[in-house]
Amino acid sequence: MPNPVAFVVAMPMELAPLVRTLSLEKRSDGGQERWVGRLGRRPVVAIVTGMGTALATAGVERLLDDIEVERVVVVGITGAIHDETPIGTVIRPTVVIDGVTGTGYRPEPLGAVEPAGAMWTSDSLLTDPGTLARLRGDGVVSLDMETAAVAAVCVGRGIPWTVIRAISDRATDGSVDEEVFRLSNQDGTPNPKAVAAFVLRHPGRIPAMARMAKGARLATERAVEAAVAAVSGLDDGPD
Numbered sequence: 001m002p003n004p005v006a007f008v009v010a011m012p013m014e015l016a017p018l019v020r021t022l023s024l025e026k027r028s029d030g031g032q033e034r035w036v037g038r039l040g041r042r043p044v045v046a047i048v049t050g051m052g053t054a055l056a057t058a059g060v061e062r063l064l065d066d067i068e069v070e071r072v073v074v075v076g077i078t079g080a081i082h083d084e085t086p087i088g089t090v091i092r093p094t095v096v097i098d099g100v101t102g103t104g105y106r107p108e109p110l111g112a113v114e115p116a117g118a119m120w121t122s123d124s125l126l127t128d129p130g131t132l133a134r135l136r137g138d139g140v141v142s143l144d145m146e147t148a149a150v151a152a153v154c155v156g157r158g159i160p161w162t163v164i165r166a167i168s169d170r171a172t173d174g175s176v177d178e179e180v181f182r183l184s185n186q187d188g189t190p191n192p193k194a195v196a197a198f199v200l201r202h203p204g205r206i207p208a209m210a211r212m213a214k215g216a217r218l219a220t221e222r223a224v225e226a227a228v229a230a231v232s233g234l235d236d237g238p239d
Helices: 012-022 053-066 129-137 147-157 192-201 203-232
Strands: 005-009 025-029 032-039 042-048 071-080 095-098 118-121 140-144 161-170
Touching (some): 005 012, 012 032, 012 042, 012 071, 012 203, 042 053, 053 147, 071 203, 095 147, 118 147, 129 140, 140 161, 147 161, 161 203, 192 203
Parallel strands (some): 005 042, 095 118, 118 140
Antiparallel strands (some): 025 032, 032 042
């Protein structure tokens, strides 16, 4: 039997369509929660790391310490830096760049779709027009907070990895600012007190928040659909 393919997500909302699509079952091995199942005859495992590079590094290192995996697939949402990018667009970058070190990590292609563009990983929320313009000039198409960290761990261990994310929002449209960013806990779950306070302070932004939530749901569904299809295209291992 082949080693499992590991799906890595940052937030529980990104895990939900994976669990539903693949009928994954929750396990707790050594304290780390994992969801296991099969995709055809291929075993799969999924973990939620939490948001940001530090939690992504720790979560993936712990998984790889405990389990030999065939490859790692990062799945989830990403923010566009082009105004015209449709919500739900699936992003398969040719390179993922660590925003702190400038190191570029090239994912292994998975599936028939050709990779395109660069993804920028940073723990900081990037909304400055000048910074975004510079990144666009460098070929960056989307922003995230975990992928370069996951890539660094995989490269260090010689494990193939790829990333399949989908656009949930645009950095240029003002939908996400520092206040909105703090509506989620670091583990990716909503912060109910912060959400309630935000609604009281900004009742006029409720429709925009509803649209953003709808976009995030669409993006998670599209990313999972694309990731499952890509992994399904791998040669099946022996029974």
